[in-house]
Amino acid sequence: MLAVVPPPVTVRVPAKVNLHLAVGDPRADGYHDLVTIFQALSLTDEVTVAIADDPGVEVHGEGADSVPTGPSNLAWRAVRALAQHVGRDPDDPKVRVVIRKSIPVAGGMAGGSADAAATLVGLASLWRLEISRDELAGLAGKIGADVPFAIYGGTALGTDRGDRIVPVLSRHTFHWVLAFDRRGLSTPEVFDELDRLRADGDPPRVGEAEAVLEGLASGDPRQLALLLGNDLQAAAVSLRPNLRRTLRAGVNAGALAGMVSGSGPTCAFLCTDGDSAVRVAAELAGAGVCRTVRVAQGPVHGARVIGTEEAPRPTPPEVHA
Ligand SMILES: C[C@@](CO)(OP(=O)(O)O)[C@H](O)COP(=O)(O)OP(=O)(O)OC[C@H]1O[C@@H](n2ccc(N)nc2=O)[C@H](O)[C@@H]1O
Ligand SMILES: Nc1ncnc2c1ncn2[C@@H]1O[C@H](COP(=O)(O)OP(=O)(O)O)[C@@H](O)[C@H]1O
Structure with missing residues (x-):
């Protein structure tokens, strides 16, 4: 009998801005306690995850040349973390990740964190996992302090390393x-x-x-x-x-x-x-x-599946300096 390979899953994920960012003293673990208010913005990356015999990460778009495609890519770290969490082999996850970037790299807008969050959400769908957003966010915090917020999006208060998230109701754009x-x-x-x-x-x-x-x-x-x-x-x-x-x-x-x-x-x-x-x-x-x-x-919503096949993408407005 032929095994059915699930189709690729594409996730759109937002950049963030910190409306408020209060930084405490350095902690013993190298982090600082934060009190921050995140807002997710309509500047987004798209991440497609697919079952593949040639595993790895591909990066296209804004700043792609400066993004590592090896094990330090935050999206690949997300693949390994989720594989481990659900009992798959993190050294042979048989997954390919394609990232299309619009969020500036190392720009203070959490683009790499967004890609990691999108990968978690995409893989949960690709692997048909019964896993809640809160459980994914717990895993996300182990990848980086900014990753949990990208799972939720909207507007949120972040405390501790910025990874403890409480959504804030915000009806206004x-x-x-x-x-x-x-x-x-x-x-x-x-x-x-x-x-x-x-x-x-x-x-x-x-x-x-x-x-x-x-x-x-x-x-x-x-x-x-x-x-x-x-x-x-x-x-x-x-x-x-x-x-x-x-x-x-x-x-x-x-x-x-x-x-x-x-x-x-x-x-x-x-x-x-x-x-x-x-x-x-x-x-x-x-x-x-x-x-x-x-x-x-x-605010806009957090990482969200937009299609299980290659989906058409709107181009965000751009003005070149
Ligand atoms: C500053 C913020 C504000 O939202 O974002 P960016 O502006 O970089 O996107 C975040 O705190 C960045 O979060 P993120 O980029 O995920 O940080 P991580 O990878 O976990 O940590 C990278 C390094 O930043 C420093 N760091 C990060 C978070 C924190 N609360 N205290 C810290 O001191 C530490 O030196 C840490 O080793
Ligand atoms: N998928 C990714 N996209 C962008 N940067 C990544 C990614 N994976 C790893 N990185 C590394 O993480 C660093 C921080 O990236 P980024 O999240 O874009 O910035 P910031 O932390 O300022 O918001 C980059 O310098 C890059 O080397």
Whole structure:
């Protein structure tokens, strides 16, 4: 009898921005305690998982040249982790992963984490596993601190290493412009730089997350804009001083506020509405302060199966600087 091979599964997964990122002192395990509010944005990667005799990872699209395709690829780490979890052979999982990237690599938007989350969700479908999102998120946290959020998406409060997720109800849509820098920044280097800045002085710290949650609930981007904050911004700007110019250019172009996304170097600008975001994006692209500009909105849902065959993909709007 012929065995039926299940068709490939494609998952779409969002980038994130941290609306609020409070960083505590370094811990003994090398991590920092965080209090963060994530929002998933309509800038997405797509990951297809398929049963294959030639296992491995292929990466296409935005920044593909700088993404490892060996065992350190976060998507491949997800394959191994889930295989182990469900009693399959992690050294011979017979799976091929194809990643189509739109999220900038090492951009502070959790693109690699998103690919790992998408791989977990895709494999759960491909292998027909009875596994809950919460169980997948538990596994996700072992791959990286940002991976669990990409499973849930939406807007969420993250604590501990950022991997303990509590969804936040957010009925309003916010409009963003994203400025990609020419090169990525290493997350551990940015955390180290913050520790160094704090040892030398007292860079300002963000306020309480509660105020940001209230701003979100109001649905008023003007109110939310006043409350955005990121403790890692000073460290990212210290390592990449040109980000000061980018942040200024976005606000001069009409954004309500600009901030570094997570560990950077992507800058995220909150705008009044969709039309304003398109205008800000065009002006920012013309200012020549960054490599690429995109518009996005949030919140959007987390990693989700969009097809069990090759699915057509909409191209997100892009403005080249
Ligand atoms: C800063 C944030 C904010 O959401 O994201 P990015 O902006 O990089 O996307 C995250 O905390 C990044 O999460 P993620 O990129 O998954 O981190 P991991 O791979 O788990 O850790 C990479 C390294 O970052 C540092 N790290 C990460 C998370 C954390 N709470 N404290 C840390 O000090 C540690 O040096 C760790 O070894
Ligand atoms: N699937 C992947 N996509 C992007 N980067 C990956 C992936 N797998 C491993 N990496 C590595 O992880 C690093 C951080 O990637 P990424 O998640 O894009 O950035 P950030 O942590 O700033 O959000 C990259 O420098 C890259 O070497």
